[in-house]
Amino acid sequence: MKHDDVEGRGDLGVVDALAQLSFVVQGVLGQIAAEHELSIIQTRLLGVLRDRSPGMNELARYLGLDKSSITGLVDRAESRGLVRRKPSSKDGRAIVVSITAAGRKLAQRLASEFKQRMTTLVGPLQPAEQRALSELASRILIHEAAGRGVDLMTAST
Amino acid sequence: MKHDDVEGRGDLGVVDALAQLSFVVQGVLGQIAAEHELSIIQTRLLGVLRDRSPGMNELARYLGLDKSSITGLVDRAESRGLVRRKPSSKDGRAIVVSITAAGRKLAQRLASEFKQRMTTLVGPLQPAEQRALSELASRILIHEAAGRGVDLMTAST
DNA sequence: TATTGTTATACTCTATAACTATA
DNA sequence: TATAGTTATAGAGTATAACAATA
Numbered sequence: 001m002k003h004d005d006v007e008g009r010g011d012l013g014v015v016d017a018l019a020q021l022s023f024v025v026q027g028v029l030g031q032i033a034a035e036h037e038l039s040i041i042q043t044r045l046l047g048v049l050r051d052r053s054p055g056m057n058e059l060a061r062y063l064g065l066d067k068s069s070i071t072g073l074v075d076r077a078e079s080r081g082l083v084r085r086k087p088s089s090k091d092g093r094a095i096v097v098s099i100t101a102a103g104r105k106l107a108q109r110l111a112s113e114f115k116q117r118m119t120t121l122v123g124p125l126q127p128a129e130q131r132a133l134s135e136l137a138s139r140i141l142i143h144e145a146a147g148r149g150v151d152l153m154t155a156s157t
Numbered sequence: 158m159k160h161d162d163v164e165g166r167g168d169l170g171v172v173d174a175l176a177q178l179s180f181v182v183q184g185v186l187g188q189i190a191a192e193h194e195l196s197i198i199q200t201r202l203l204g205v206l207r208d209r210s211p212g213m214n215e216l217a218r219y220l221g222l223d224k225s226s227i228t229g230l231v232d233r234a235e236s237r238g239l240v241r242r243k244p245s246s247k248d249g250r251a252i253v254v255s256i257t258a259a260g261r262k263l264a265q266r267l268a269s270e271f272k273q274r275m276t277t278l279v280g281p282l283q284p285a286e287q288r289a290l291s292e293l294a295s296r297i298l299i300h301e302a303a304g305r306g307v308d309l310m311t312a313s314t
Numbered sequence: 315t316a317t318t319g320t321t322a323t324a325c326t327c328t329a330t331a332a333c334t335a336t337a
Numbered sequence: 338t339a340t341a342g343t344t345a346t347a348g349a350g351t352a353t354a355a356c357a358a359t360a
Binding site: 198199229233248 | 326327328329331334336337
């Protein structure tokens with residue numbers, strides 16, 4: 001007998017709903033990536049490189065991984081022709097990682113398939129409800145990003 | 158110049174907002190799990206076992222993994238004293254996996270820390286907005302689950 | 315000395331295929 | 338034969354620590 005059972009029938013409560021929804025969304029992403037023999041992290045790598053050519057260290061910060069993990073990640077993507085390493089012209093120690101034409105093409109394809117699947121997922125909601133959902137989720141994200149010192153609306157991640 | 162730029166300023170659009178939110182939520186979950194030296198999959202394992210004692214095969218279906226992957230997963234949880242294997246009394250080939258008292262305690266702790274962090278995350282929204290978000294997310298989940306032949310409101314996953 | 319990137323190593327997670335024991 | 342579970346093997350992803358080259 002939950003004393004705080006204020007949710008109407010069919011409602012999971014914010015915490016559970018967002019948790020479960022995150023698994024569903026990640027599942028969609030993982031499935032689409034897998035259809036192209038990619039992992040989620042490889043997909044994120046391509047996403048980051050779509051509008052940037054960072055060094056390994058910088059890449060590690062973007063992805064929240066140790067730089068030693070980036071080495072293997074980039075190795076595998078490079079051996080598939082999706083990204084490329086080039087020595088930095090400014091710093092003899094550094095290298096610059098960039099996406100190849102093939103990598104960009106694949107990234108675009110993944111993005112479009114993801115968008116389509118997500119559109120289907122939110123299909124049961126009316127357009128106005130989708131906008132409301134978008135707005136609420138965005139507000140959470142903006143606050144969360146601000147809490148980490150990032151301006152979501154400016155950062156192009 | 159996007160022709161479909163109908164979103165007000167500060168809005169990412171449903172697809173991007175849900176995608177990014179899923180990474181944030183998974184990040185919270187992963188961080189809390191890591192604070193207790195657990196992975197997300199180990200945490201899910203404990204979650205599943207909170208109200209069930211399935212066989213290995215059944216567990217594989219719940220977690221969406223191959224049964225051979227379950228062996229190692231359960232091995233590691235068992236060696237930490239979080240779960241236990243018992244031979245099935247009905248089927249000589251089968252075993253039954255159940256959570257231990259220590260496992261249950263840890264699972265409860267994880268759940269409570271997760272709830273707290275998530276509550277903070279949605280804190281910027283007014284209570285009524287949180288309810289609206291919960292309702293919209295739940296509707297998506299119910300449809301998605303129904304599409305897989307599962308009744309979310311009855312299934313105790 | 316500090317920083318950039320790689321290597322060596324170890325562990326978790328995952329799948330496929332082959333195997334054992336029971337049904 | 339079919340099913341439950343494990344083992345063998347391989348590979349991705351991750352971290353820590355040690356290292357080389359450059360700043």
